[in-house]
Amino acid sequence: MQTQQQTRTNSAVKDKxxxxxxxxxxxxxxxxxxxxxxxxxxxxxxxxxxxxxxESEESFxxxxxxxxxxxxxxxxxxxxxxxxxxxxxxxxxxTAKEILSxxxxxxxxxxxxxxxxxxxxxxKADWSEVDGQWTVGAVRADTEETIKISAxxxxxxxxxxxxxxxxxxxxDGMADFKGQIAHPENWPNDINYDGKKxxxxxxxxxxxxxxxxxxxxxxxxxxxxxxxTFFRTGRNAIDIAEQLRNLRVDENWVHEITRRQIMTDQxxxxxxxxxxxxGVADELIGNIRNLLGPDYDVDTHFTPPYRPWRQRIAFVPxxxxxxxxxxxxxxxxxxxIDRFTETGILLQSNKTLDADIIVTATGFNMNVxxxxxxxxxxxxxxxxxxxTYRGMMFTGVPNLAWVFGYxxxxxxxxxxLIAEFVCRLLNHMRETGAKSVQxxxxxxxxxxxxxxxxxxxxxxxxxxxxxxxxxPRRGTKQEWRHTQDHWNEKKEFPAIDLEGEEFVYRWDTxxxxxxx
Ligand SMILES: Cc1cc2nc3c(=O)[nH]c(=O)nc-3n(C[C@H](O)[C@H](O)[C@H](O)COP(=O)(O)OP(=O)(O)OC[C@H]3O[C@@H](n4cnc5c(N)ncnc54)[C@H](O)[C@@H]3O)c2cc1C
Numbered sequence: 001m002q003t004q005q006q007t008r009t010n011s012a013v014k015d016k017x018x019x020x021x022x023x024x025x026x027x028x029x030x031x032x033x034x035x036x037x038x039x040x041x042x043x044x045x046x047x048x049x050x051x052x053x054x055e056s057e058e059s060f061x062x063x064x065x066x067x068x069x070x071x072x073x074x075x076x077x078x079x080x081x082x083x084x085x086x087x088x089x090x091x092x093x094x095t096a097k098e099i100l101s102x103x104x105x106x107x108x109x110x111x112x113x114x115x116x117x118x119x120x121x122x123x124k125a126d127w128s129e130v131d132g133q134w135t136v137g138a139v140r141a142d143t144e145e146t147i148k149i150s151a152x153x154x155x156x157x158x159x160x161x162x163x164x165x166x167x168x169x170x171x172d173g174m175a176d177f178k179g180q181i182a183h184p185e186n187w188p189n190d191i192n193y194d195g196k197k198x199x200x201x202x203x204x205x206x207x208x209x210x211x212x213x214x215x216x217x218x219x220x221x222x223x224x225x226x227x228x229t230f231f232r233t234g235r236n237a238i239d240i241a242e243q244l245r246n247l248r249v250d251e252n253w254v255h256e257i258t259r260r261q262i263m264t265d266q267x268x269x270x271x272x273x274x275x276x277x278x279g280v281a282d283e284l285i286g287n288i289r290n291l292l293g294p295d296y297d298v299d300t301h302f303t304p305p306y307r308p309w310r311q312r313i314a315f316v317p318x319x320x321x322x323x324x325x326x327x328x329x330x331x332x333x334x335x336x337i338d339r340f341t342e343t344g345i346l347l348q349s350n351k352t353l354d355a356d357i358i359v360t361a362t363g364f365n366m367n368v369x370x371x372x373x374x375x376x377x378x379x380x381x382x383x384x385x386x387x388t389y390r391g392m393m394f395t396g397v398p399n400l401a402w403v404f405g406y407x408x409x410x411x412x413x414x415x416x417l418i419a420e421f422v423c424r425l426l427n428h429m430r431e432t433g434a435k436s437v438q439x440x441x442x443x444x445x446x447x448x449x450x451x452x453x454x455x456x457x458x459x460x461x462x463x464x465x466x467x468x469x470x471x472p473r474r475g476t477k478q479e480w481r482h483t484q485d486h487w488n489e490k491k492e493f494p495a496i497d498l499e500g501e502e503f504v505y506r507w508d509t510x511x512x513x514x515x516x
Pocket of ligand 1: 033055056064074076157159369
């Protein structure tokens with residue numbers, strides 16, 4: 001049994017330990033495009049807030065830092081994938097290097113480097129209702145030291161997939177293959193494909209960048225797909241931006257006007273995909289037919305079995321992948337893999353594909369909240385038990401916002417909409433003295449059916465399908481879903497009533513109670 005003296009000593013040690021934990025108003029997870037957006041908006045809109053960004057990698061950029069495969073580039077234009085507050089002045093489709101350089105300028109111009117701590121991988125986050133704060137446990141990659149940091153609010157900008165560990169199906173015979181196997185998310189430094197036979201498995205946006213890039217020096221690149229994908233092609237230039245620049249319009253205006261034009265065009269295109277899917281499919285497929293000529297088997301290789309925009313439509317600038325196919329440097333095979341062999345791949349049609357290198361452009365391992373283990377007052381948090389408020393907050397989870405961007409438009413547009421909302425919420429809490437906030441169903445929502453995160457009818461990429469059981473759930477009303485509807489969100493987010501019944505605030509914490 002402990003004496004009173006021991007109890008006092010133990011609690012003194014605990015207090016000393018807790019006192020040594022650094023504390024911040026806001027902790028941002030991740031220094032990708034969303035985390036840097038969060039930091040910029042915090043500085044501007046909540047200038048008194050004291051915040052930190054923890055990033056597990058050794059530099060900023062997220063996706064654009066961790067992806068190193070040949071040809072790596074955006075398939076969104078950078079007017080909308082870039083920030084609203086910093087003009088993009090290069091060609092709209094940008095390489096990872098160009099995106100990193102743009103982000104570097106944002107960090108420098110806004111003095112954001114001081115807030116970022118690299119090589120800090122967060123492993124756990126524990127909410128204490130009594131203290132009204134999160135305690136985050138991270139491990140430092142450089143020293144292997146584990147550290148704790150506490151924060152009032154967690155701003156989750158960790159993206160949606162596991163970095164450095166792409167999704168690769170487990171095919172029979174993979175160990176027999178004598179060549180090299182590479183995943184674009186974990187690209188080996190030593191890979192040399194000059195003059196080699198390459199098979200790229202997959203036909204999404206990543207395959208569409210890897211194929212033309214490798215075809216430049218490989219002896220041949222075969223894109224092996226199970227199911228064809230829709231592609232759009234066009235010049236790597238935007239007419240309205242060119243016209244405005246010819247008129248010597250200021251780059252801030254060029255950026256803003258071009259953004260609006262692009263978002264208007266994207267929205268009209270998405271509407272057409274829903275209202276006249278066959279017409280859009282015919283246009284997209286007709287374009288590929290024109291690029292590849294009348295003798296090419298477009299029906300087999302470029303005619304997807306689903307309507308446009310149920311999966312992401314990749315943009316191929318200057319049609320470079322199709323030029324490589326037309327020139328015979330690359331080709332497409334639509335088939336199923338039976339097994340890997342010593343020299344390549346045996347297909348279910350019994351054909352074989354010889355390869356020196358096999359690239360598995362087979363997608364992501366989606367994760368939720370950066371694989372961080374969450375507890376709420378010591379209870380493990382299962383995200384599937386929570387319901388999302390507009391795809392950014394969650395029932396039963398206080399003081400936390402999640403950035404999940406757009407898929408049909410640029411991700412960043414939504415990151416910034418959420419950033420503005422979070423800053424407004426933080427300012428509101430500061431003004432009212434609230435210590436915590438969490439969303440909760442209103443009386444009018446009580447009978448609302450609860451569904452999986454994703455509406456498969458609307459958008460159904462495989463990585464989302466694989467992750468449905470670990471993702472939060474959604475309701476049927478607009479407030480309780482993650483929508484892809486930018487034009488609505490653009491109007492609705494700034495108008496959200498922070499005193500609405502769906503926000504539950506708490507004003508007291510342990511220190512307040514102790515003072516009473
Ligand atoms: C090859 C490729 C091309 C893409 N092209 C486009 C495009 O053109 N347009 C588009 O809209 N979208 C595109 N996307 C989707 C893209 O991921 C997002 O648009 C965007 O980059 C996500 O930014 P983010 O900052 O939210 O997340 P990420 O870029 O994923 O960055 C998250 C950061 O958080 C860090 N992190 C994660 N977990 C932890 C943890 N536990 N502790 C500490 N740090 C952590 C990561 O290290 C990373 O740096 C593409 C994706 C890929 C893979």
